[in-house]
Every structure is written in C-alpha cells, then in structure tokens.
Amino acid sequence: MTAPIRLAVIGMGKIANDQHLPAIAANPDFDLVATVSRSGEPVGDLPLFPNIDALIASGPVVDAVALCTPPQVRRAIAATALAQGWHVFLEKPPGATLAEVVTLENAAQAAGASLFASWHSRYAHGVEPARAWLAARTIQRVTVTWREDVRVWHPGQEWIWAAGGFGVFDPGINALSIVTRILPRPFFLEDAVLDVPANRQAPIAARLNFRDDAGVPIAADFDWRQEGPQHWDIVVETDQGILRLADGGATLTLPTGETPTQADGLHGEYPGLYARFAEVIRAGTSDVDVAPLRHVADAFLRGKRETVEPFVE
Missing domain, CATH: 3.40.50.720 (NAD(P)-binding Rossmann-like Domain)
Known part of the structure; x- marks a missing residue:
C-alpha cells in the first residue's frame, strides 16, 4: 500500500x-x-x-x-x-x-x-537513548514513581473504576511499558499491595516489587491520589552512575549531566505511534507486545488487596 x-x-x-x-x-x-x-x-x-x-x-x-x-x-x-x-x-x-x-x-x-x-510512553524522547545507554551498563536497582491526580487526568471516567478498567494501572502500565523497553533482561513480580477504595472495583494505588533474571530489584509506586506536583519518574542505579527518566520518559538525564533525546525528528508520542502504525501496515506485519499487560495481570493475580477510604470525585 x-x-x-x-x-x-x-x-x-x-x-x-x-x-x-x-x-x-x-x-x-x-x-x-x-x-x-x-x-x-x-x-x-x-x-x-x-x-x-x-x-x-x-x-x-x-x-x-x-x-x-x-x-x-x-x-x-x-x-x-x-x-x-x-x-x-x-x-x-x-x-x-x-x-x-x-x-x-x-x-x-x-x-x-x-x-x-500501542504503548505511547515508549515513544517519549528519552526512552530509546536510555535503552541504548543501559545496554552497556550493570544495573543495580530500579525505582519507579508514578503518582498523579486522577481528578485532573481522568475526570468523570467511571469505566476506569469498574472491573477491567485497570484503575491506577491505567497510568501505571505506561511506566511498565517503558521499563520493559529499557531494561535488558526480563523481570517478574515478587509481591504487590493494591489499595482498592471501598466503593470501587479497581485500585487507586499499588506498590509492586519485581526482580529480574539477575536478581536486580525493581520497585514501583503507583498512586492516583497525588496532589500538587505530579511525578512520572524512573531511576536506574548502575555501576556507572544513576540514569533518570522524568516527565513520563520525555526527559533523560545521564550521570554525566547529559540529556540526550531520540533523533527521529518526531515531536510527541502519538506522532511516533502513527508513524509506527503506518510502518507495520505497509510492511504487512503486526506489532503486539503484551509484556506490560502481563505485569498488570500478575499484580491482580498475586497482589494483596487492602480496602481504603471510598473515592468520590
């Protein structure tokens, strides 16, 4: 075509x-x-x-x-x-x-x-340079902090609180889509705690502990109750210093202070998604990676549920 x-x-x-x-x-x-x-x-x-x-x-x-x-x-x-x-x-x-x-x-x-x-956060400007830099380093620890105000970003979206609506994993899966892209080895869930409002079916917060095949710990804190400054941060500790991805993957800072970005000329995540969609159509292929969704499913399978105060918008 x-x-x-x-x-x-x-x-x-x-x-x-x-x-x-x-x-x-x-x-x-x-x-x-x-x-x-x-x-x-x-x-x-x-x-x-x-x-x-x-x-x-x-x-x-x-x-x-x-x-x-x-x-x-x-x-x-x-x-x-x-x-x-x-x-x-x-x-x-x-x-x-x-x-x-x-x-x-x-x-x-x-x-x-x-x-x-599609995983739009993978197309943030700092993601591919982070992946390339980490490929040659020894990773020691990963910390993910994804805290935002649901009232600001998802006002009136009742479906998101229903069974199958993902709750806080709707933004949290964005973080997982980045981490599964930039880390060189697969990882698995060890334990999780899901905070579920008494009047909802889906969690409003989650704390997850993963570990990769080499034993590297990966901790994630997802929360929809954040007021004030919002946080979409990934910190990777390595043998050559700390890599930081901020602003949902848009801002990469290396231990040297450098802030490289991808050089494809695209501005924004969704232009990258549509460029990729056109590419797979014209190639006659598909692009279906379920790794981020698998980790969310594991959290629901293995996570301990704690009932918290009702959420009223």
Missing part, C-alpha cells in the same frame, strides 16, 4: 481528540475519513457513526481503524474490524485480558491485516 491509509477513529473521547486527531492530521500516510462515537460532534465535514456496524453498513472505503474505546468493550469492535480486513490500532492497554489480545493477534494473521498494540 502506497496511497494514504484511509482511517476511521472509533471512540471519540478525550484521548482521541487531544492526541489521535492532531497526530493523524500531521501524518501524510493517513487520511481520516470517518469517526465513530455514541456521542459527541463530527470532525469537520466527516461522517460520524454511532457504532462500527453503522460504519460498515454505510459503505465508506476504510483501510484501518484506531480504537480509543475503554478496554472492556474493545475486543468485539476489533474483531469486527479485522473481519472486514481492516488494520487495527489498539489504544493502550490493548485489551481487558491477555487472552483476548492473543485472540485478536490470531484473527489479524488470519485476515491478512496488521494489528498494532
């Missing part, structure tokens, strides 16, 4: 409007042809459909869809799109369960379509 990829965006919430639409508009590989949402306004003169079945029935020519819906409902929509032979971009997390993502990957292969499980 060499012509622009005709794309429909499904799920026109905050992330679609704030991140997806600007990235699509700036990428000549894509031509936005329709949007799908149960509510909201059309984008310019483009048609707006209430669901994917209405999109299919209307007959617009579509090559690919970007799914920005909550994860609990995404599998059925993605399966329908793949059955049409459409390429599928999955907003993070790629699904509500590991099994459904594997099922979608198999469906994409059977349909000859591309499936892209």
Whole structure:
C-alpha cells in the first residue's frame, strides 16, 4: 500500500481528540475519513457513526481503524474490524485480558491485516537513548514513581473504576511499558499491595516489587491520589552512575549531566505511534507486545488487596 491509509477513529473521547486527531492530521500516510462515537460532534465535514456496524453498513472505503474505546468493550469492535480486513490500532492497554489480545493477534494473521498494540510512553524522547545507554551498563536497582491526580487526568471516567478498567494501572502500565523497553533482561513480580477504595472495583494505588533474571530489584509506586506536583519518574542505579527518566520518559538525564533525546525528528508520542502504525501496515506485519499487560495481570493475580477510604470525585 502506497496511497494514504484511509482511517476511521472509533471512540471519540478525550484521548482521541487531544492526541489521535492532531497526530493523524500531521501524518501524510493517513487520511481520516470517518469517526465513530455514541456521542459527541463530527470532525469537520466527516461522517460520524454511532457504532462500527453503522460504519460498515454505510459503505465508506476504510483501510484501518484506531480504537480509543475503554478496554472492556474493545475486543468485539476489533474483531469486527479485522473481519472486514481492516488494520487495527489498539489504544493502550490493548485489551481487558491477555487472552483476548492473543485472540485478536490470531484473527489479524488470519485476515491478512496488521494489528498494532500501542504503548505511547515508549515513544517519549528519552526512552530509546536510555535503552541504548543501559545496554552497556550493570544495573543495580530500579525505582519507579508514578503518582498523579486522577481528578485532573481522568475526570468523570467511571469505566476506569469498574472491573477491567485497570484503575491506577491505567497510568501505571505506561511506566511498565517503558521499563520493559529499557531494561535488558526480563523481570517478574515478587509481591504487590493494591489499595482498592471501598466503593470501587479497581485500585487507586499499588506498590509492586519485581526482580529480574539477575536478581536486580525493581520497585514501583503507583498512586492516583497525588496532589500538587505530579511525578512520572524512573531511576536506574548502575555501576556507572544513576540514569533518570522524568516527565513520563520525555526527559533523560545521564550521570554525566547529559540529556540526550531520540533523533527521529518526531515531536510527541502519538506522532511516533502513527508513524509506527503506518510502518507495520505497509510492511504487512503486526506489532503486539503484551509484556506490560502481563505485569498488570500478575499484580491482580498475586497482589494483596487492602480496602481504603471510598473515592468520590
């Protein structure tokens, strides 16, 4: 495929409007042809459909869809799109369960379509230089602090507190997507504590302890109750000093004080995601890494649940 990829965006919430639409508009590989949402306004003169079945029935020519819906409902929509032979971009997390993502990957292969499980934080400017620098060092300890105010970043999003909504792991999985990318060895969960509000199904905070194959400890502190300054930081202690990733991976500081960034010329995480989506479509491949989701699943499997005060927005 060499012509622009005709794309429909499904799920026109905050992330679609704030991140997806600007990235699509700036990428000549894509031509936005329709949007799908149960509510909201059309984008310019483009048609707006209430669901994917209405999109299919209307007959617009579509090559690919970007799914920005909550994860609990995404599998059925993605399966329908793949059955049409459409390429599928999955907003993070790629699904509500590991099994459904594997099922979608198999469906994409059977349909000859591309499936892209996106992890936007991996496209932050400091991530790839951090990965390259750590590859030649001995890692001694990793500390992750991901603390933000849910009222600021996810106002009114009730689905996120329901079963399958991930709770604090919605931002926490961003940290895990970076750590699984920059560390040279796989790691596993040893123990976790999940703070679950008395009136919710999903945790508002989590403390996790991992260890890699060489015995290196990795500690993560995720919290949605942070007021004041927000923290999205990863600190890696090595035999040659401390590497720091701040601002969700956007700012890398090496022990020398250097602050290198990736040299691909992209500005922002979502432009990088759409460049990668176009790449896998044109190559006829898929990009589905479930490592971050696997660690979240392990936290729910092994984590100790502690009931905390109700959360009222």
